Amino acid sequence: PDAGALAAARARDAVLTKPPGALGRLEELAAWYASWRGTGRPVLEHPQIAVFAGNHGVAARGVSAFPAEVTAQMVANFEAGGAAINQLATAFGASMSVVALELDRPVADFTQGPAMNGAEVAAAMEAGRAALDPAADLLIVGEMGIGNTTSAAALAAALWGGAGADWVGRGTGVDDAGLARKAAAVDAGLARHGAALDDPLEALACLGGRELAAMAGAILAARMARVPVILDGFIACAAASVLERAGPGALDHAVAGHLSAEGAHGRLLEKLGKRPLLDLGLRLGEGSGAAVALGVLRAALACHSGMATFAEAGVSGG
C-alpha cells in the first residue's frame, strides 16, 4: 500500500462536509482502497468478478445435496446470464466472467490420494492469474463446484488446525447424515496426507480443487497488480488462506465482503483477522456476498471522492 495516498485520503476525509468519523466503516474502506490504488481520491471504474468452476472426486462420497452435473449446468447458466452473480454484477456495474476448469476431469478424491499433482495446481493457479483483467481496479473471485465445501473444509483444517467437525457445514443443504459424511471425508483426508499438509501449497494440492487454486492464483495476481480484492464466503476464504499461510500479510489488499451462513466461515475470518462488511445470511458462493459488498465499497468511494469539503461548501466546522 502507498503511505502517501493513505495520508492524502485521511486528510481529505477530515475536511469533508460531515462530522469526523460519521461515515464509520465507509471511511476506513475508502482509505484502504486509496492506499492500494496509490491516490488519495480514487474512483472505481472497472470492478471485475471472475467465477471459477471445478469438479471434485470427493463428490462421489455423498457430500452434496446436488449431483455433480450441476457444476457444468451452472456454468451454462452463468454464461447465459441467469445466475444470482450475473444479476449482482449488473446491479453494481461489474464485469463478470466464468472460467470452467476441466469439468470433465474432476480432481481426485482426496480421501484416496492427492486431489491434484503439482502441474495441475500450477495450471489452475495460472488460469486464475490469466483471468485478471489488466483494466480491473477491483477483483472479486467466486466459485462453483459440487463438493467444494468439503474440499474447502479439509483445506481450512489443514491450514488452521482442527478436525472435520470444526470446519464442515451444510453447503447447498445436506442433512445430518450428509454432514457426518463430510466430516468423515475431511478427517480421512487429513489422516491420508499427514505431514504433507504442513506446507500450504502442498495442502492445496492434496485437498483442494482447480477452482480453489485458480482463486488463489487470481488473488495473488491482484496483489502484484495492486488491485484490491473483496473476499467472498467460506470457499473463497479457504483458497485465500493458502496465500496467508504461505506469507502472512499476503491478504492485506483484501477485505472480507460478508459473513456467510456456511458453518465455519466466521471461524475462518477470525483466523484471517478480517471483519466482514455484511452479515446477511448468504451461503451461495459464486462471489455473491462479495458482490453485494461491492455496493458498500461503491458507497464509500462515492462519498469519499465526490463530497464537498467544508471550505468548498461554505459550511462552518465543529
Next chain:
Amino acid sequence: PDAGALAAARARDAVLTKPPGALGRLEELAAWYASWRGTGRPVLEHPQIAVFAGNHGVAARGVSAFPAEVTAQMVANFEAGGAAINQLATAFGASMSVVALELDRPVADFTQGPAMNGAEVAAAMEAGRAALDPAADLLIVGEMGIGNTTSAAALAAALWGGAGADWVGRGTGVDDAGLARKAAAVDAGLARHGAALDDPLEALACLGGRELAAMAGAILAARMARVPVILDGFIACAAASVLERAGPGALDHAVAGHLSAEGAHGRLLEKLGKRPLLDLGLRLGEGSGAAVALGVLRAALACHSGMATFAEAGVSGG
C-alpha cells in the same frame, strides 16, 4: 401487504437457480417488497430520498458540536450536490430532494414549553406527505437539524420510557459535558410536559421538530400509497416511532436500513422490532445509512426478479 403477491414471490424464489435459502436475508427482503408492491416479480424503478431540515430552540442549550447556522449551510450543500447523501443517491440510482422547513423560525426550546403547536405539527406532517413523489416505488427519509439528536432522544424517552441518559448519544460529536447537557435537557423536557407525553402526537408536538414531523408524515403517506420504506438512523426511527406508538403495525411497510453508531439506536430498533440490514458504524443522518441499504434492496430484487429458474436454465434440482 398483498398475500397473493407474497405467495407468488415465495413460489418464484423456490425455483430460482440456487439452493433454497442460499440468499439469506435477500430472499426475505424481496418477498417483503413484493408483498407491498402487489406483484410476485417486482422491479425497483423510482427510489426516492427526501431530506427534511429544521432548526431547534434547544440547540441554544449547548447540545451540539456544531453551531445552528450549519443547518442552512448544509441545506445549500444538499442543493449543490455536495453532501454524502447526494453521492449515495447517485450511486444507487435514487432521486434526492431536500425540504427546508422554516429554518429562520426554530421550534421552541422544549425545556421551556411545547416545541410546536398543533398547527405547526400539522403543517410539517403535510410537508412530509407532499414530498412523496407519486411515482416513487421506495422511500427513504433523512434529516438535517442542529440539535435534533436531543429532540429525538426526548421523543424516544417519551414514547418508549426511560430517562435522558438512556437515550442521548454523542450526535455530531459532543464531549462528556455536552452529553450531560443533552441528558439534562431531555429530563427537563420530560418533567416539563408530563402527562401530555402519553399521547404520541402530543409528544411529537412537545418534544419534536419540524423535520421529525415531516418524516412521520412522509412515512405515513408512503403507507397509504403502499410505498415501502427503508428507515435510517436514530432520528428517523424516533420520528417513525410516533406512528408505531399511535398504531402498532404502522411500520410494517418499513425495514431498518442500518444500525447507527448513535448511542441508543439499537435500543430504538429493538422497541420497533426491526433487525437492521447493515451495521457499518454510520452516524451521519441525512438518510445515509438507509441509502447504503438501498444497495442491498437493489441486490435482493435484481436476484429475485432477474434470475433464471431451474427449468429455464436446465439445472438439476437438489
